[in-house]
Amino acid sequence: MGIAEGKRALVVGVANDKSLAWFIARELSAQGAAVALTYQGEVLERRVRPLAEEIGATVVGQLDVSDDDQIAATFDKIAQTWDGLDMLVHAVAFAEREDLRDRFLEVNRRGFARALEISAYSLVALARAAEPLMEKRGGGSIVTLSYLGAVRAVPNYNVMGVAKAALEACVRYLALDLGPKAIRVNALSAGPARTLSSSAIRDFYTMAHEVEARSPLKRAMKPEEAAKMAVALLSDLSSGVTGQTVYVDAGYSIAGL
Numbered sequence: 001m002g003i004a005e006g007k008r009a010l011v012v013g014v015a016n017d018k019s020l021a022w023f024i025a026r027e028l029s030a031q032g033a034a035v036a037l038t039y040q041g042e043v044l045e046r047r048v049r050p051l052a053e054e055i056g057a058t059v060v061g062q063l064d065v066s067d068d069d070q071i072a073a074t075f076d077k078i079a080q081t082w083d084g085l086d087m088l089v090h091a092v093a094f095a096e097r098e099d100l101r102d103r104f105l106e107v108n109r110r111g112f113a114r115a116l117e118i119s120a121y122s123l124v125a126l127a128r129a130a131e132p133l134m135e136k137r138g139g140g141s142i143v144t145l146s147y148l149g150a151v152r153a154v155p156n157y158n159v160m161g162v163a164k165a166a167l168e169a170c171v172r173y174l175a176l177d178l179g180p181k182a183i184r185v186n187a188l189s190a191g192p193a194r195t196l197s198s199s200a201i202r203d204f205y206t207m208a209h210e211v212e213a214r215s216p217l218k219r220a221m222k223p224e225e226a227a228k229m230a231v232a233l234l235s236d237l238s239s240g241v242t243g244q245t246v247y248v249d250a251g252y253s254i255a256g257l
């Protein structure tokens with residue numbers, strides 16, 4: 001029997017078959033969860049629908065996390081489909097391409113606000129919408145995806161690092177608010193992985209090779225490894241863990257050199 005048997009999971013952030021959210025959705029399904037997916041817009045819908053079919057997931061519909069009406073509609077649909085929600089995956093981030101190169105110093109007010117709204121505030125908005133559905137199930141677990149740039153200055157990660165720092169702080173405050181309702185909130189800080197989002201970061205692949213060479217495990221993190229830890233954090237295996245940022249990075253973050 002899988003560790004997510006009988007659970008209902010909403011996964012936000014699948015863009016294609018390279019998305020970390022896709023690896024998590026697949027692992028959740030393999031571990032017995034009923035999975036629901038959203039897609040950001042019509043262009044991505046064409047990619048997400050066949051993936052959903054592959055794991056028998058429900059496609060809830062379009063969800064742009066900057067649109068409160070779409071958030072409300074998504075959770076209304078979940079409430080109509082299931083008698084509550086056990087697990088929520090937030091794997092969403094955005095920054096203007098020009099803010100992921102050159103100097104952080106140059107970021108303008110709009111780019112800064114947008115990166116923080118989409119990449120950090122959206123977790124708060126989704127958690128708030130999920131709360132009553134998780135309460136119905138007697139509790140739940142929320143996982144978001146972060147990166148080392150939250151706590152270290154990583155060249156070119158720039159405003160996204162600031163957004164991830166805010167995201168990790170949001171995780172702690174949400175954990176405090178939702179803990180009394182047995183809802184846990186954690187971040188998984190993943191090592192570099194080749195995805196649509198990471199391709200926007202200047203010199204990402206050079207940096208990823210450097211990380212591989214310096215990691216204690218002397219290799220890259222595999223997306224499947226991030227997915228397995230995400231499912232552990234979402235499941236009862238981690239019932240005493242909340243408000244944490246857990247690193248799945250082949251050990252890179254502990255290395256001195």
Ligand code: NAD
Pocket residue numbers: 012013014015016018019020021039040044063064065066090091092093094118145146147148189190191192193194195196197198
């Ligand atoms: P991805 O491009 O596959 O996923 C990013 C997702 O964010 C996409 O599905 C996109 O549609 C969604 N998104 C962006 N703006 C949105 C909006 N307004 N509304 C709804 N959805 C929106 O890339 P990924 O690397 O799998 O990213 C998933 C998460 O993992 C992100 O939070 C990213 O920062 C994080 N992460 C990635 C890496 C990496 O190296 N790839 C490392 C650590 C953390």
